[in-house]
Amino acid sequence: MKRKQNPFSRRQFMKTTSVGALAASQIIPAYAFGMHNNGQPGKLAALGGTPVRSNKNWPKWPYTDQNVIDSVMETTKSGIWCRIQSATGTVPTFEKRWAEMNGVKHAVATGSGTQALHTAVEALGIGPGDEVITSPYTDPGTIASILSARALPVLADIDRFSFQLDPDDVEQRITKNTKVLMPVHMCGQPAHMERFMEIAKKHNLYVIEDACQAHFARYQGKQLGTFGNLGCFSHQSSKVLACGEGGSIIGDDDELMDRCYTVQNHGTSRRGRTETIGPKYRMNEFEGAVLMGQLPTVMERHVLRNKNARYLTSRIKDIPGIRPQKLYDGTEEGSFYLYTMNYDKKAYNGAGRDKYLKALAAEGIKLSPYIKNGLHREPWVDNIIGRRVYQQMYGKQRLKQFKDEMVCPNCDVVCDEEMVMLWASGPLLGTQKDMDDIINALTKVYENRDQLNNV
């Protein structure tokens, strides 16, 4: 069989070597897999060839070091286990430091990102009858925060290549009851905040940023979480600043942030009066201790992930049919909780994503499809429509329209066919050799695309 012309071979190799990057790296040029075998690409590991990577070890996650261990030990011994026992415990101290690190006046810690978002929703006085527009392509915690307040989560479609909420689709879904926009900074990269802030101003809406994946990411000169009225973070184990389960809210508005404290403290304010509706969502001092133990070194990991991600992107952008996440103008730094790409089976002989992921896994590179279903395809939609509170507050007609309009075709194609992601909190702390393994595996599978349907 005559080998097909490979557009990603010699020309590409010349282009990459000409910038001198190849010399410094251990990357195998695209055509090298064929060099040992009469111009045929090296056989896919899934079909009996030798894997690109045999090393199964990636940097461990969650991160821990002696400082973290000492910090937890100190809290254990101190007997200060609950934040209200001391104004100088780990949680109040974390709140101060975390606010500084984000360039805002205040932070309030909670027990999870979901709790942070729900606290934000309650603090803005959102409840039954109100609508909040957010993304279907997100963690269930995003809409749980809205549902917990018995408000209506209206889901708008996403951009197919940035995976972020699409501002045009959001604007179309605004009704007289819409009170909040909740953009999600998906995969740790900025949503189109410039547009969302414009839309919010025009329609007089609050903005809560779901920055649960986006610690330290920067857009237009500011950190994510600082654009809207409130920004919310998760410190759950998998996230880049992790303490098992934890969350935080940041903001500059003194009164609103004071209300966030009150809400997460079962409605009881710093002044000791029980003032409003609120669950008990306090972060405990052990969680604060884990976070405080990490803060001195967390930026090193942020910088390293960005460096490795830039390197990956500089190589992957030249591999056909696999496209790194689209970023909006003004994106300065990502958080790289995830490293995400679109897979285009047309460039791979029509082979479905499952074959692609299987072939990569056999090469020693485990990528995943991430979210199986957009939240618009989950059973909560029918569940709330059947509930008395929702029927009374929104009316049958609005609920019918709510369901009929919950169509997000870009989200569907991303979930069903295109998303390919590397969970990056740990792996992007790897060496250049680790990154080269990823690039080489992607390249090798591309070179073997005519075999991909056989894996």
Ligand SMILES: *Cc1c(COP(=O)(O)O)cnc(C)c1O
């Ligand atoms: C993780 C996450 C949440 C929820 O945070 P938890 O700490 O798990 O409750 C919400 N939104 C997004 C985008 C997330 O990634």
